[in-house]
Amino acid sequence: MGTTQLQAAPEPKYWHLKTVLSEALDSEFAVGEILPNERDLAARFGVARATLRQALEQLELEGRLQRRRGVGTTVAPPRVGVAVAATGQDRPGAGSDAWQAVDCAPGAAPAPVAALLDSAPGAQVHVVRRTRVSHGQPVAAELLYVPGSSVPGLGDAEAPCGASRARAVLRELRRLGLDGEDRSVELGSARAEDAKELDRLPGAPVLVVTTRYLSRGATVAVSVATYRADTCRLTFGDTGGVEFDRSLHAQAS
Amino acid sequence: MGTTQLQAAPEPKYWHLKTVLSEALDSEFAVGEILPNERDLAARFGVARATLRQALEQLELEGRLQRRRGVGTTVAPPRVGVAVAATGQDRPGAGSDAWQAVDCAPGAAPAPVAALLDSAPGAQVHVVRRTRVSHGQPVAAELLYVPGSSVPGLGDAEAPCGASRARAVLRELRRLGLDGEDRSVELGSARAEDAKELDRLPGAPVLVVTTRYLSRGATVAVSVATYRADTCRLTFGDTGGVEFDRSLHAQAS
DNA sequence: GAGTGGTCTAGACCACGGC
DNA sequence: CCGTGGTCTAGACCACTCA
Numbered sequence: 214m215g216t217t218q219l220q221a222a223p224e225p226k227y228w229h230l231k232t233v234l235s236e237a238l239d240s241e242f243a244v245g246e247i248l249p250n251e252r253d254l255a256a257r258f259g260v261a262r263a264t265l266r267q268a269l270e271q272l273e274l275e276g277r278l279q280r281r282r283g284v285g286t287t288v289a290p291p292r293v294g295v296a297v298a299a300t301g302q303d304r305p306g307a308g309s310d311a312w313q314a315v316d317c318a319p320g321a322a323p324a325p326v327a328a329l330l331d332s333a334p335g336a337q338v339h340v341v342r343r344t345r346v347s348h349g350q351p352v353a354a355e356l357l358y359v360p361g362s363s364v365p366g367l368g369d370a371e372a373p374c375g376a377s378r379a380r381a382v383l384r385e386l387r388r389l390g391l392d393g394e395d396r397s398v399e400l401g402s403a404r405a406e407d408a409k410e411l412d413r414l415p416g417a418p419v420l421v422v423t424t425r426y427l428s429r430g431a432t433v434a435v436s437v438a439t440y441r442a443d444t445c446r447l448t449f450g451d452t453g454g455v456e457f458d459r460s461l462h463a464q465a466s
Numbered sequence: 467m468g469t470t471q472l473q474a475a476p477e478p479k480y481w482h483l484k485t486v487l488s489e490a491l492d493s494e495f496a497v498g499e500i501l502p503n504e505r506d507l508a509a510r511f512g513v514a515r516a517t518l519r520q521a522l523e524q525l526e527l528e529g530r531l532q533r534r535r536g537v538g539t540t541v542a543p544p545r546v547g548v549a550v551a552a553t554g555q556d557r558p559g560a561g562s563d564a565w566q567a568v569d570c571a572p573g574a575a576p577a578p579v580a581a582l583l584d585s586a587p588g589a590q591v592h593v594v595r596r597t598r599v600s601h602g603q604p605v606a607a608e609l610l611y612v613p614g615s616s617v618p619g620l621g622d623a624e625a626p627c628g629a630s631r632a633r634a635v636l637r638e639l640r641r642l643g644l645d646g647e648d649r650s651v652e653l654g655s656a657r658a659e660d661a662k663e664l665d666r667l668p669g670a671p672v673l674v675v676t677t678r679y680l681s682r683g684a685t686v687a688v689s690v691a692t693y694r695a696d697t698c699r700l701t702f703g704d705t706g707g708v709e710f711d712r713s714l715h716a717q718a719s
Numbered sequence: 720g721a722g723t724g725g726t727c728t729a730g731a732c733c734a735c736g737g738c
Numbered sequence: 739c740c741g742t743g744g745t746c747t748a749g750a751c752c753a754c755t756c757a
Binding site: 476504519522533534537538539667 | 752753
């Protein structure tokens with residue numbers, strides 16, 4: 214019959230495109246360099262813009278590209294290793310990498326958090342907001358839920374509600390003496406609120422780190438931190454080794 | 467003028483759709499139930515299929531939906547907590563949750579792995595493939611890179627190359643006595659090869675866990691494990707607590 | 720205002736699973 | 739075989755950034 218279906222490779226175009234672009238990024242582009250715009254690229258490869266965009270989305274997901282509306286598509290630097298370390302409670306940051314208390318408000322813990330806190334779904338807690346900056350870029354936004362019973366040292370009036378109160382809660386928490394932490398990591402998408410702080414669009418992929426802080430066997434606080442998945446590599450230094458932080462994704466010399 | 471642009475909310479349609487669908491999933495659908503097909507759903511909401519798909523993709527990314535070509539879209543069960551635990555070296559799995567050695571072949575470590583192994587980019591290593599199954603579902607595929615110098619007990623001929631040889635390498639490795647591990651977690655997309663083992667399409671989002679195993683201060687092996695990001699929540703039990711494994715994402719009673 | 724990426728449409732065909 | 743989700747097209751308009 215006249216069916217000219219000779220191509221035995223049903224590999225999607227966008228997948229092939231992604232491979233080609235990925236190799237081009239390695240060999241022909243420097244970090245920070247801006248690519249041709251999507252319309253030009255699509256024309257150059259002979260595909261529709263939507264198809265090209267599918268390839269770019271994948272590359273952005275893998276942290277190889279960075280796209281900003283009104284600006285363009287740039288080659289992303291290697292992912293930054295951020296330590297999801299020991300107590301994490303506002304410890305003196307190593308240089309330019311630390312948590313910053315933003316504010317503190319009374320509120321109700323969402324159901325999944327309440328479950329971890331062993332409290333009723335609607336129970337009132339202190340909600341501390343913090344932001345983490347690494348190498349000058351925002352990498353994470355955190356909501357820390359602290360039941361009033363964990364920090365009895367504070368009047369639970371709604372009083373100051375600012376960064377200073379946030380620091381006060383953290384101080385009280387530290388004084389409890391934390392024995393350990395349970396952590397989990399999963400993929401999520403940035404809520405509109407987080408997206409703003411992370412300088413991303415809503416729905417951007419994030420790594421959600423949920424931490425349960427323990428003191429004498431009881432859960433005294435729960436933290437939900439969302440890290441930018443495109444720019445971050447979370448590191449867990451079980452041996453205290455810092456060397457791991459470099460060189461992953463580094464080009465072999 | 468006749469411009470009837472009264473809507474002050476430029477919230478994308480797919481974002482709104484996602485919210486609506488998400489609420490519907492909570493209230494009107496049971497786990498495993500299949501949704502109407504995409505064409506019907508799109509018509510029902512008065513949007514193009516591409517727009518509806520954008521919403522579905524987000525929900526799938528968040529682990530709320532599961533889509534399979536030729537079958538349909540189903541409501542996903544809550545993410546399964548998988549422990550990325552202590553030595554991890556083929557320890558007797560807790561019930562139905564364990565690593566399974568697949569095979570072992572000689573090969574060259576890719577550049578980033580070679581860097582972690584402190585070896586030349588092209589150096590020959592044993593490449594052990596393992597698969598992890600949890601609750602009957604494949605959740606992770608792993609490539610374990612072991613330099614020949616770490617396991618001198620084996621003749622480095624390409625001999626058996628099967629699951630038995632893989633187990634032999636693991637046994638030798640365990641006999642070294644591992645002091646500790648450095649780990650990192652980042653977002654990636656499944657290579658065609660991994661995708662097959664994980665029962666997903668190539669490019670599917672995965673959590674890439676890179677582990678460096680140490681013995682007496684030296685790196686003796688490097689593992690790159692890719693976990694299905696849609697179905698898995700990685701847990702790190704610093705305190706050995708297992709309770710954390712349940713109840714995240716559980717509906718409050 | 721020009722140029723960028725982000726959203727959206729209304730089609731089409733293909734690959735796969737199950738009947 | 740039919741129905742499903744997956745890929746792809748060729749347009750359009752919008753929101754944003756920056757000169």
